[in-house]
Amino acid sequence: MSEPESTAPYEAAHVSVLLTEVLDLLQPRSGGVYLDGNLGLGGHAGAILKRSSPEGRLIGLDWDDRALTLAQANLAEFGERATCIRSNFTEIKAVLADLGLDRVDGILLDLGLSSLQLDAGERGFSFRGSESLDMRMDDRGDETAADLLNKLSKDDLADIFYYYGEERQARPIAAAIVESRIKQPFTTTDQLVAVVERAIPRRFHPRKIHVATKVFQGLRIAVNRELDNLVKILDIGSELLQPGGRFCVISFHSLEDRLVKRAFAKDQRLQVITKRPVRPTEKECQRNPRARSAKLRVAERGVG
Ligand SMILES: C[S@@+](CC[C@H](N)C(=O)[O-])C[C@H]1O[C@@H](n2cnc3c(N)ncnc32)[C@H](O)[C@@H]1O
Numbered sequence: 001m002s003e004p005e006s007t008a009p010y011e012a013a014h015v016s017v018l019l020t021e022v023l024d025l026l027q028p029r030s031g032g033v034y035l036d037g038n039l040g041l042g043g044h045a046g047a048i049l050k051r052s053s054p055e056g057r058l059i060g061l062d063w064d065d066r067a068l069t070l071a072q073a074n075l076a077e078f079g080e081r082a083t084c085i086r087s088n089f090t091e092i093k094a095v096l097a098d099l100g101l102d103r104v105d106g107i108l109l110d111l112g113l114s115s116l117q118l119d120a121g122e123r124g125f126s127f128r129g130s131e132s133l134d135m136r137m138d139d140r141g142d143e144t145a146a147d148l149l150n151k152l153s154k155d156d157l158a159d160i161f162y163y164y165g166e167e168r169q170a171r172p173i174a175a176a177i178v179e180s181r182i183k184q185p186f187t188t189t190d191q192l193v194a195v196v197e198r199a200i201p202r203r204f205h206p207r208k209i210h211v212a213t214k215v216f217q218g219l220r221i222a223v224n225r226e227l228d229n230l231v232k233i234l235d236i237g238s239e240l241l242q243p244g245g246r247f248c249v250i251s252f253h254s255l256e257d258r259l260v261k262r263a264f265a266k267d268q269r270l271q272v273i274t275k276r277p278v279r280p281t282e283k284e285c286q287r288n289p290r291a292r293s294a295k296l297r298v299a300e301r302g303v304g
Pocket of ligand 1: 014015016017037038039040041042043044045061062063064067087088089090110111112113114115137229
């Protein structure tokens with residue numbers, strides 16, 4: 001595989017994962033049109049634009065307006081070859097129709113959060129410190145993490161922690177939350193961390209991750225409807241690809257990866273290129289610990 005191409009100027013804020021592998025498998029070329037559904041800070045997008053020089057085009061979507069502003073600045077050097085749009089990637093059909101396009105030559109999804117969102121310190125994604133329990137990537141979304149914690153039934157909260165967070169102690173945690181919110185509704189991350197710490201007996205506290213990691217993951221997935229969105233785009237993506245066009249998806253936990261694997265396998269239009277998911281090298285994981293859980297799956301649209 002070739003050496004990674006440099007990412008955008010704001011690379012200190014987010015290091016693009018599996019960049020070399022994405023370029024090798026997406027195979028961007030001049031004249032092609034590529035869709036990046038998770039623009040973030042534009043790291044992958046910039047590399048795709050460089051590789052598809054001089055005439056490749058990139059349509060980048062992100063529903064977080066702060067990410068979008070940074071991506072626009074990062075991709076300014078590509079002029080009209082880059083089009084950045086604030087949108088949920090589930091809307092790609094309408095977005096492409098607005099641009100007068102019905103097919104693209106490749107689709108990339110790099111799911112989840114950017115380091116910018118994780119580290120911004122005010123959106124409640126991190127369990128370190130005290131932040132407002134928001135967790136919306138798109139601030140137009142109507143429900144925050146605090147809303148869910150203060151409103152959902154014990155069973156619904158337990159399901160979120162168990163299914164989305166893969167947290168085995170989901171039931172006692174949900175019970176402790178429902179009890180605690182009677183006295184004081186949830187507003188900040190440290191409140192939630194304290195309740196989780198108390199609800200899980202010490203002997204069950206995990207050693208390698210923070211005790212609240214899985215609860216935070218579950219809540220974040222629920223607030224942003226991440227799995228529903230993924231199912232929707234996996235359902236429509238292949239229809240928007242030109243024959244020979246590739247669909248590349250980077251996921252960060254087993255729930256997402258399972259959905260991608262199944263959707264690719266059952267989609268008659270697609271031929272799976274990566275029999276096993278592509279994983280980052282040890283060198284990449286050392287440079288960027290966030291890459292450790294990444295899995296890349298790629299499928300190609302057949303003719304017809
Ligand atoms: C991991 S980051 C992408 C980083 C980017 N590939 C780069 O190299 O800079 C994921 C981005 O996807 C966005 N995102 C997540 N779900 C989305 C959705 N359903 N629609 C649009 N953007 C979404 C997040 O706001 C975040 O900025």
